Amino acid sequence: xxxxxxxxxxxxxxxxxxxxxxxxxxxxxxxxxxxxxxxxxxxxxxxxxxxxxxxxxxxxxxxxxxxxxxxxxxxxxxxxxxxxxxxxxxxxxxxxxxxxxxxxxxxxxxxxxxxxxxxxxxxxxxxxxxxxxxxxxxxxxxxxxxxxxxxxxxxxxxxxxxxxxxxxxxxxxxxxxxxxxxxxxxxxxxxxxxxxxxxxxxxxxxxxxxxxxxxxxxxxxxxxxxxxxxxxxxxxxxx
Ligand SMILES: Nc1ncnc2c1ncn2[C@@H]1O[C@H](COP(=O)(O)OP(=O)(O)OP(=O)(O)O)[C@@H](O)[C@H]1O
Numbered sequence: 001x002x003x004x005x006x007x008x009x010x011x012x013x014x015x016x017x018x019x020x021x022x023x024x025x026x027x028x029x030x031x032x033x034x035x036x037x038x039x040x041x042x043x044x045x046x047x048x049x050x051x052x053x054x055x056x057x058x059x060x061x062x063x064x065x066x067x068x069x070x071x072x073x074x075x076x077x078x079x080x081x082x083x084x085x086x087x088x089x090x091x092x093x094x095x096x097x098x099x100x101x102x103x104x105x106x107x108x109x110x111x112x113x114x115x116x117x118x119x120x121x122x123x124x125x126x127x128x129x130x131x132x133x134x135x136x137x138x139x140x141x142x143x144x145x146x147x148x149x150x151x152x153x154x155x156x157x158x159x160x161x162x163x164x165x166x167x168x169x170x171x172x173x174x175x176x177x178x179x180x181x182x183x184x185x186x187x188x189x190x191x192x193x194x195x196x197x198x199x200x201x202x203x204x205x206x207x208x209x210x211x212x213x214x215x216x217x218x219x220x221x222x223x224x225x226x227x228x229x230x231x232x233x234x235x236x237x238x239x
Contacts, residue, residue, distance in 0.1 A: 004066040005030055006151045006182035007051055011060035014046050021046045022205040025060070029184060033170075033177045035196030036186040037225070043205040044186040045083065048155050051184070052080040065150055076104050079144030079152045083159070087128050087139050094124035100143045114142040118172065134165035141169075145176065152176060154185045158192065170195040193225035201229055208232045 007029035014022040021043045036044050049055035050062050053070020062069035065077055087096045097111035104110075115121055118138040123131070128139055137157055144152055154173070158166040170192070177183045177197070185196070193199050193213050201209040201216070209216045209232055213225060220231040 005063075006065060007184070008063040009050075009060065012047075012050060012057060012062060013059040014043075014050060014055060015058045016046060020058075020205070022050070025205070025207065027200070027207055027210070029182065029200075030198070031177070031180070031182050032197035033173050033183045033185065033195070034198040034200060035193060036184060036200045036202060037190060037193055037229075038188065038202030040188050042202045044188070044202055045155055046205075047202070048080075048153050048184070048186055051151075052078060052153050054080075076106065076147035077150045079146070079149035081140045081144040081152075081154045081157055083155045085136060085140055087136070087143060089129035090127065092125050092127050093120060093131070093139050093142075096128060096139060097142055097146065101146050104147055106147050110146050113148075114145045117145055117176070118142045134161055134168070137161065137165075137169060138172075141172070148179075148181070150181055152181050152183045154183070156186050156188070158185075158187060158189070166192070190224075190226040190229065199225070201225075201232065203229075203233060 005028050009025060009027040012022055012025040013020060038044055046055060050057055051064060051069055064074055067073045094111055094115060097114055098108055101108060101110045115124055118141050120138050120142065123135060128136065141157065158169050173183045173185060196213060199211065199213050199216055200207050216228050217223065217225065220228040222228050222231055
């Protein structure tokens with residue numbers, strides 16, 4: 001059995017504000033938890049937007065689950081959580097989920113299932129505005145998980161969270177990936193690198209490394225991903 005790749009990108013070029021933010025990017029993303037790591041402004045959100053099908057692209061192709069990114073066939077097969085929260089503060093957790101389930105044409109039971117998958121079953125009646133940061137992130141994640149997507153795209157979901165909450169969220173990403181959903185997570189925190197099955201290091205609109213964290217470190221002859229990133233940037237790796 002060889003399923004289609006979650007994402008196939010060829011020759012992607014994206015221009016924002018008159019500047020080519022991404023120029024000639026080729027990339028394949030498969031199963032498991034893939035981390036997209038790179039400094040602020042390197043183009044992570046732009047790449048994720050292109051995969052989610054909400055970014056105007058100047059050239060190239062972005063194929064998601066065998067379909068062009070953004071096509072109607074992918075509507076409930078791709079879950080996308082943006083950096084800014086898209087949930088309503090003045091609605092309860094379950095009300096939010098039921099609302100988004102309706103928008104996607106899913107039955108109300110999908111809301112309960114998504115709630116359970118992020119361990120918030122007991123919080124369904126709580127107004128989102130009263131939740132902690134970690135719980136809010138989980139609600140956003142639950143919205144992205146509605147309809148059991150085959151690809152989950154998460155833009156910096158752990159930003160601003162303490163180390164314990166970040167660890168718990170990464171455990172959740174792996175649980176989701178274990179069900180067969182490909183999970184793509186961006187972060188600018190290099191110490192999250194070790195939590196990924198596959199790591200994409202991005203700089204100035206380019207993917208400068210793509211592989212398991214251990215492989216990337218070994219190729220550069222260094223002990224941590226931050227050093228690997230610096231070695232790649234400075235072109236002094238052993239590879
Ligand atoms: N709406 C916009 N109009 C013009 N330029 C933009 C716009 N959004 C982003 N950019 C530019 O595109 C580049 C890449 O931004 P992007 O948000 O993709 O980076 P990022 O790696 O996700 O950064 P961060 O971690 O800070 O979110 C940056 O130089 C940014 O200034």
